[in-house]
Amino acid sequence: MRLSSMLTIFLTFAAAAVVALVAANFSVKLIEDSSEISVRDALDAKGMTWAEVEANGLQVSLSGVAATEAIRFAALTTAGSVVDAARVIDDMGVAAQEALAAPKFSAEVLRNDSGLSVIGLIPSSTDREYVIARFNSLAGANDVTDLLETADYPAPDGWESALDFALTAMSSLPRAKVSVQAQSVSITAITDSAQEKAQLVQDLNRMAPDQISLTLDISAPRPVITPFTTRFQITKDGASFDACSADSEKAAKQITTAAQNAGAINSRCTVGLGVPSPRWADAVTASIDALAKLGGGSVTIADADISLVAAAGTSQSEFDKIVGELENSLPPLFALQSKLPEKQDPNAGPAEFTATLSPEGQVQLRGRVNDIALRELTTSFAKARFGSDKVYSATRVVDDLPLDWATRVLAGLEGLGQLSNGAVTVTPETLVLSGNTGNPDASTEIASLLAGKLGDSTPFDVNVTYQKKLDPVLGLPTPDECEAEVAAIVAAGKINFEPGSATIDSSALGTMDDIATVLKRCGDLRLEIQGYTDSQGREEMNLALSQSRAESVLNELRARRVVTKSFKAVGYGEESPVADNDTEAGREANRRIEFRLVRPKTASTPDETTLETAAENGDTASDTTTEESASE
Structure with missing residues (x-):
C-alpha cells in the first residue's frame, strides 16, 4: 500500500x-x-x-x-x-563598393606680362618639381603662381607627351592660355601681327607630337594706321585704290562698294585702328562718289583732311558744282581742299627726280635736285637705307624747282625703302611710286607715310603690287609643296645604296644636295624618312637594313646642315611594295627611300577651363589643325 x-x-x-x-x-x-x-x-x-x-x-x-x-x-x-x-x-x-574612378587629369597655364599661373590636377607620377622649374625658367621664380594638385592614380595614355609639348610651346607664347589633357592640347594666344600669327601657327603645328590633338585659337591685333589714309584714283587705265583704310568690316564693305560703283575691281580695305571719326566711311564714300562724277583724278583722305585733284581738262563749272556738293555732304570734322590742274605743255622738258630699286637691291638715283646739299643728303640717305655699296648717284643741280622738292625726294626714297623692288618719280606736279612687295598692307602704309610727309599740297600715286612669293611668311613653301618638291627630286634621281649596304651610292649625292636645298628653304618640317627593301632575304634582316638606310639619309642631310630636329628615320623593310617582287625591275622599285609629312590630329575644344581666357585686343581668327595622310 x-x-x-x-x-x-x-x-x-x-x-x-x-x-x-x-x-x-x-x-x-x-x-x-x-x-x-x-x-x-x-x-x-x-x-x-x-x-x-x-x-x-x-x-x-x-x-x-x-x-x-x-x-x-x-x-x-x-x-x-x-x-x-x-x-x-x-x-x-x-555590398562591395566599386573602385573609385580615376579623376580627369588636366592643367591650365596662363601667361602674360604679369607672370605665369598654372592650375589643375596632375598624376603624382608626374615630376612636379621639373614642371615648375620649366615655368620658372620662362617667367622667373617670383612670377610663377603654382596651384597644381596631385592625385595618386596612374597617368593616362598621352598625358606626359601632351604636358611636355605644352611646356615646350610656352617658350614661344608670351601671352597665351594653354589647356592640357591626355592626348590633347588647346592653345589660345595673342600675337603682334598677322605675319607673326601665321609663323606661330606653322611652328606649333610642326612641333606637335603625332599622338597629340592640337587646337589653336591665335589672334592678331588690328594694325594702327597713322595717319588714317585712303587714296582713290580714276585714270585712263581704270579706277583703283592706292590705299584704303577702314575702322570695321562694315565700313570696309561700304567703301569698297562705292569703289566698285566707280569702276574699281577687286578692291580691298585694311581694317585698323586710328580712325579720326566714326563717320569715316561716309566721308570716304562721298569723296569717291564725287570723283566718279568728275570722271577722273584722285582723292586722298588723311585723317580728317581731304584733298581732291580733278583730271586736267575737267570743266570748271562742273568741277565747282561737284566740289560744292561734296563740301555740303561731308560729315563734321572733315575739311576739303580741291584742285583743278591746268593742262601742261607737252613740249616742256621734264623736271624730275627718279630712284629705282632692283630685285637684287641695287639703287640708282637720277634727275634733278635743288642744290649740292640736297644731292649729298639724298645720297647719304639712300646709302643708309639700302647699303653704301648698293647706291649709284647721277643727280644734277638745277634751279627753279619747287621749295618742297627736298621733302618730296626724301619721302619718295623712304617709301621706296618699303618695297622689294620698284621706282619713285618726283615731278613738280606729283610723286609716283610703284613696285612690288611681300607686305599685303604696304600700299596703305606707304600712302599714309606720303600723306603725312607731303600734306595736301602735293598729289601722289602709289602703284604697289603684292606678290605672295615676296612675303617673308606666306612666301615660304607650304609643307605640302615641300613634300611635292622632294618627291619630284627623288623621282628624277633615285637614292641608291651600295649592294647589301646602308652606304649611299656616290651617284645619289647630287640628289641629296638637291633635297637639302629644298628642305633648308622649308624650315622645321615634321618629316618621316622611310626606308623600304624588296622581299629577298630574311624579313628581320630587311627591316634592319631599311632602318639603317633611312638613318644614312638622315645623316647625309645633317652633314649638309639641314635642321633635322623634327625629322625621324623609320625602316619598314618589305612593307608596302610598289611593284612586283618577282621581277628585277619590281625589286629595284621596291628598294627605295620616301619622304613623308607627319601631321597632327584634329582636336576638340576641352570640356572646361578654370582660368580666365587670355585678353584679346583685336580681331580673332581661329586655326585648327587637321589630320591627313601624306605619301609620295
Missing part, C-alpha cells in the same frame, strides 16, 4: 513535469514566431525586403546583403525597435 502511494505521487509529478515542458516549448515557439513576424513586418514597411529574419529562442538573427553600411545600420535599428536590441544578432553583409 505504501509502495503504491509513492508510485502515484511520482507519476503525478512526472505528468506535471511533462505538461510544464510542453507548455514551455509552446511558449518559446510562440515568442519566436511573434518576434520573427514583427521584425520582418517592420523591415518590409521600410523597404528593407532584402533582409532575412530568423528567430531562435529569444534571439533574432538578421542576414542578407545591405547596399551600404548606413542601410545595414538602419536595419539593426529597426529590428531593435521591435524587440530588445540585445536580442538582435547581426549576420548581415555590405
